[in-house]
Amino acid sequence: MLDIDSLSRRFNGRSVLQDLSLHLQTGEYVAIVGESGVGKSTLLNLIAGLDRPDGGRLALDGVDYSGLDEDALTRLRRDKLGFVFQAFHVLPHLTVRQNVALPLWLQGIEGAAAEAPAQQLLDAVGLGERAASWPRELSGGEMQRVAIARALVHRPRLVLADEPTGNLDPANGSRVLALLGERIRSAGAIGILVTHSLEAAATADRILRLSADGLSELESGEERSRDA
Amino acid sequence: MKRRGFLLALAAFPALRAWAAGQAGAGQEQATAFAPVLPGRQLVFPRDHGAHPDFRTEWWYATGWLKLADGSPLGFQITFFRVRTGIGEDNPSAFAPRQLLLAHAAIADPRHGRLRHDQRSARSGFGRATYAQETTDVRVGDWRFALVGDSYRAEVRGEEFAYALNLRPDAPPLLNGKAGFSVKAPDPRHASYYYSRPQLAVSGTLSLDGRAQPVSGRAWLDHEWSSELLPTAAQGWDWIGINLDDGGALMAFRLRDHRQGTLWAAATLRAAASARGADGAGQRAPASEILAPEAVEFVPLRQWRSPRTGIEYPVEWRIRVGRRSFRLLPLLDDQELDSRRSTGAIYWEGAVRLQEEGREDGPGGRGYLEMTGYGERIRVG
Amino acid sequence: MSLARVFLGSLARRRLATLFSLAAIVLGVGLGMAVQVVHEAALAEFARGMRSMSGDADLQVVGARGGFAEASYAQVAALPEVMAASPIVEIDAQIAGGDQRLQLVGVDVFALAQVTPALLPRPAAASPASGVSNDGERFAVLADDAIFLARAAQDALGVKPGDTLRLQAGAGEVALRVAGDIPGAADNPRLALMDIAAVQERFGKLGLLSRIDLRLAEKVPPPGSAGDSAFVARDEWVAVDAGTARARVQALLPAGVIAEPPQAGESQASRLSRSYRVNLTLLAAMALLTGGFLVFSAQALSVVRRRTEFAFLRAIGLDRRRLFAWLLTEGALVGLAGGIAGAALGYALAAALLALLGGDLGAGFFAGLTPKLEFEPSVTALYVLLGIVAGVGGAWLPAREAATVSPAQALKAGDEAALPGGHGHPHLALLVLLASLAACAIPPRDELPIGGYLAVLGLLAGSIMLLPTVAATIARHLPARGSVPARLAIARLAAAPGHAVVAAAGVLTSVALAAAMAIMVTSFRDSVGNWLELVLSSDLYLRSGRTASSTYLDEDLQRRIAAVPGIASVEFTRLDQVRLAPEQPPVALVARPVVPDGSELALVGAADPAASGGEPNLWISEAVHDAQGWRTGQQVDFPLAGRLVRMHVAGIWTDYSRPTGTVMIDLDDYRRLTGDRLANDAAIRLTRGADMQAVSAALLALAAPGTIEVAPPDEIRALSLRLFDRTFAVTYLLEAVAVAIGLAGVAASFAALAAARRREFGMLRHLGLARREIGKMLALEGALAAGVGVLGGLLAGGAIGLVLIEVVNRQSFHWSMDLRVPWGSLALFALGLVALAALAAVLAGRQAMRQDAVLAVREDW
Secondary structure, eight states, rough: OOEEEEEEEEEEEEEEEEEEEOOOEOOEEEEEEEEETTTTTHHHHHHTTTTOOOOEEEEEEEEEOTTHHHHHHHHHHHHHHEEEEOOOOOTTTTTTHHHHHHHHHHHTTTTTTHHHHHHHHHHHHHHGTTSSSSSGGSOOOHHHHHHHHHHTTOOSSSSESOOOOOOHHHHHHHHHHHHHHHHHHHHTOOOEEOOOOOOHTSSSSSEEEETTEEEEOOOHHHHHHHOO | OOHHHHHHHHOOOOOOOOHHHHHTTOOOOOOOOOOOOOTTTOOOOTTGGSOOOSSSSEEEEEEEEETTSSSEEEEEEEEEEEOOOOOSOOOOOOOOEEEEEEEEEEOOOTTTTTTTEEEEEESTTTTTTOOSSSSSSSTTEEEEEEEEEEEEEEEOOOOOOOOEEEEEEEOOEOOOTTTEEEEEETTTTEEEEEEEEEEEEEEEEEEEEEEEEEEEEEEEEEEEEESSSSOOOOOOOEEEEETTTTTTTTEEEEETTTTTTTEEEEEEEEEEGGGTTTOSSSSOOOOOEEEEEEEEEEEEEEEEEEEETTOOOEEEEEEEEEEEEEEEEEOOOOEEEEETTTOOOEEEEEEEEEEETTTTTTTTTEEEEEESSSOOOOOOO | TTTTHHHHHHHEEEHHHHHHHHHHHHHHHHHHHHHHHHHHHHHHOOOOHHHHHHOOEEEEEEEETTTTEEEHHHHHSSSSTTTEEEEEEEEEEEETTSSEEEEEEOOOOOHHHHOOOGOOOEEOOGGGGGOOOOGTTTTTOOOOTTEOOOHOOOOOOHOTTTTTEEEEEETEEEEEEEEEEEEEGHHHHTTEEHHHHHHHHHHOTEEEEEEEEEEOEEEOOOTTGGGGGGGGGGGGGOOHHHHHHHHHHHHHHHHEEEEEOHHHHHHHHHHHHHHHHHHHHHHHHHHHHHHHHHHHHHHHHHHHTHHHHHHHHTTTTTHHHHHHHHHHHHHHHHHHHHHHHHHHHHHHHHHHHHHHHHHTTSSSSSTOOOOOOOOOHHHHHHHHHHHHHHHHHHHHHHHHHHSSSHHHHTTTOOOOOOOOOSSOOOHHHHHHHHHHHHTTTOOOOOTTTTTHHHHHHHHHHHHHHHHHHHHHHHHHHHHHOOOHHHHHHHHEEEEEEHHOOOOOOOOHHHHHHHHHHHHHHHHHHHHHHHHHHOOOOOSSSEEESOOOOTTTTTTTHHHHHSTTTTTEEEEEEEEEEOOSTTSOEEEEEOOOOOOOOOSSEEEEEEEOOOOOOOOOOEEEEEEHHHOOOOTTEEEEEEEEEEEEEEEEEEEEEEOTTOOOEEEEEEEEEEEEOOOOOOSOOOOOOEEHHHHHHHHHHHTTSSSSSTEEEEEOOHHHHHHOOOOOOOHHHHHHHHHHHHHHHHHHHHHHHHHHHHHTEEEEEHHHHHHHOOOHHHHHHHHHHHHHHHHHHHHHHHHHHHHHHHHHIIHHHHTTTOOOOOOOHHHHHHHHHHHHHHHHHHHHHHHHHHHHSSSSSSHHHHHHO
């Protein structure tokens, strides 16, 4: 479970996040929506350990990581977190399977021990047959499916997705979102999807709106109705 | 070993008598006027103990038997050659190689099984090599052979051995040939001035196997000088110098032709001490007998083949001198000196025992035998 | 390591930049390696020669080249510590009427056999196996007309045993019979051997020795032992201490004659050529440094391009250290590959250099040697390592930069402009520059100008650090007018000087190098030219052959020369070499008429000649001043003819022709003090209206053909300068390479950045800029970047040139020279370089410009 208590972050004296709290249970998949500049990325960076809060507490599975140093945070990301980016960040000089295996390599898992789970996840995202391809041979949607596989290959406790469909056309986007939700749920991880699109957010179990006042739950009824 | 290079350099100076003798007949192209050896010259001592630099070749050649403290026998030899090269007679350089001095020393040790030997050589000058004309005093580096008072002094420092010996004569020089005029061939042109000092009483220090010990013994000295010694027909020669137990002495040599036949021979037999009076001392010349070529016979009895060179040497001999006959036996068989790798000169020179034949109870003797020209033809003039 | 794929795969993706970095390192390593290997080969060959010449000698007694009194020999040889002493008279003999020279060694074979048996001669006809005795050759090793030539020397001269060989002696000839060979030194093409007495007599060396080779006894009889006790067992002898023995030998020697280990000769030879070699190696190191900068630019640009990639990797859990280590590994890999290829290139170059220029690369230190190339594992390893160091060093800053980047920020794309080194460190730069100034004051260590080299490095580093500031300043002062491409280019330089700096660093290094060398060589050449002008002030010069040791003009010939019609006056010169201290190279002694105030000499500082009737004047060259510490006005004891003569140091002068030092004394003083009345050279003044041709002909007719040479001063000057140019030929090669590397840097950095700027180009095309105009912009950017580098390089180069002249050469060659800057060629060179850089930038950007503008804008990754 992820516990965020009274989190605050300031930039150059300007308060971006203030006294923000959020508690997510294992298996929960939430979307966070909000206007541009409201602090979505800041929140995401704080949760990812890429940035440190000025106040408050962050804990994953009860372990506080808001005060950890750079190296410990890096280890946390490597072992417990998975990422899906808007810009895919699929390395062009690695094959599809190697890209997926990358998080395992970073944990020191090599060879077949890394390739087998990678292949498994590629199968799961429907790219099992493209495992040996180079990224340049893939479409954008396929690229992001590779990224999803990569975000989950090392069985992370928390998966963070930052506008994963921002670079995709609507059809591909919804397919990728569906896949992301399905994979996160089946992996039993906590999922956080950050997006400015309510449509995209609707694929999550809950939708939270980030505003200057903090996080607030969007009424599921009003949003669900637009969905489907 | 420096020695190999040394011999290579000289390519011409094996330290042995026959070779040096060969020099004497050599090199007609040099215009140098060497002093001739003529009969009738009276040898005058001590002047004639000294060097005769006008002559081409000269040597002082001491051989003998030594006894260690434990009684075990050794043979020793020390030779100083003087060679007038005929080169650089007019060169004002202090290095002009007009006179060369070569010294050679050997120790024959039956326990060691073969000879130990060493040599020194230098051109005269700068104190590196000197000879005196007044009396015997020749030096090469720190080697020396000199007549000091009434005894000879031999000093040798080699890599394997060193010794300082005093050799004390018991009688005036024994003149070989006609009062010291020793003919070497039918043609009297080939002759030398030659006298011997037999029965030298030896005492001194020998350093061997890292240990210095007193030694005593009996030795023989030859002093010979010449300008034209050997005829061209000579293939090699055999020579003995024996101190007889009775105080007498025997020198005999023969020159062989290329078929190993005798070309020339001669001998000198000094009478026993008893024949000169019971005390055996005194400086009166003891009676001696000079034998003509036909009265001297060398008969080989036993051959020894060198494992190194494959050359066969007659190491046991019967030697007939006038009516007397002697049998020669080597102290050890292997007394071969091999300088084949450089000059090709290989010869045998070593300590021998002598026994008069038919008189097993009669006096024996000990001395040295030298044999050259049994392998390849020795380089002679 | 699977992670290797993540990083090394990226190397393969930017092949061009990698290739440029690689090429630079290959060249740097290759050149350094070649210089080193050639020199090692030459030194090894020299040492081999020395060893075969000195054999088993433990000590050598040496003196003036002309020789020392032979009386020492008897005394030294008689020492109990001396087991064997081999007296040597050595002569640099010239073939009569020819150019070839022989190292003619006069020996006593009896002594030689004990010390240097490898040199023993072998008479040709003395083959015992033939069974034919040849008594004529029996004493050949002693005969005064017999000469023994090493087989290679026989081949080189085209003679065989039995032939006659004519050598020049004085201004005459000696006919010798080739009597055999020297089996132990068969492949020495210059070695000849004769009996020592014959050499003494026939080459005018009576009473003199050049050398005594000594073999020390291992043990001597205990002190005080005499008579029979001297024959005690060897076990009781006492060991000889080499130092004590050397002292005992030295105590017997007259002034100027020195006992030293034979290795001293080797180290002297290596010292003689070391300065030259160190200068070349420094140049090669500079090439390597430039290579390092190229790696830097390539890595810096690649890091910029891969910023988001690194941010992503960091986000998914790659820690900072591993990122840093992997980026260094990329550099190291380029360095390793470059090092290995460079080592191979080095050997190939060395082989070519040896074949073309000889073991001293044309500098004349090892004339007559034919060194063989050998694989040197340690040197090779060192240079491969240097390649790696260059690679790692170049990658260091970019890697640090990449590792410190905040992933959260970099994950947002479009952060390309943030180039490393964008701001520079002007304060640190000034500090480093000041420190280099201070480094110049560091005295040389072991003749190596450490301080000078530190200063050179500091100047280079400081100016590179100052580069961003300079670039920004230049951009600020450039007019913001003109065509759009020009304005764009200038704006880019002003806004992102980092890019220009990366491209310019390599240019700066190579330009600094080339400029410094050009200034140094020009100054040197100019000084030599002026010096020759001063030195060659007579109308005609005459010399007796090429070798001062065996060719000379005797008194009779001197008189006849002076009597040749048309000659107004003649000044004779006597040449010798003297030894001032053990284990130091010999110093040349020049005796010729010197005007009392020394005004004809190329004086450094003021002269202070002794009052007439005082001590004889000694005029010392700068090298002697440095080595001996003698000062003008000082009284010194100078070894002449075996004794110490009190002399007055009258002044210091420059002698460009003899790097190990020269002392000059007046010929009359010399003759009075030594009794040596021979001469080697003559400077001739003609009477008014005399026909130089006729006088030359008359002079040549005085001696056997080929034994004396006559030349007018301009001919000698031209010849000297030709020799000079040959000596520095290699430095030009190194300069060219450095410049090529610098240009490659410009091309590489533009190529690397052009790809990243595709979107920018596409946008500009959209806005209506023609492709040609983008090319113009790129050309201008290249020219600006190179211009900044060239400017910085010229400034740094000027400073480095000064350091080379005033510190490095002053300390290692002991020469002072006047600064002369080749403005014309430097300007031409700078302009050419800027133009080439512009061209390189355009060529590098071409690929990106060709792309479809619309596609380029839309493309995201």
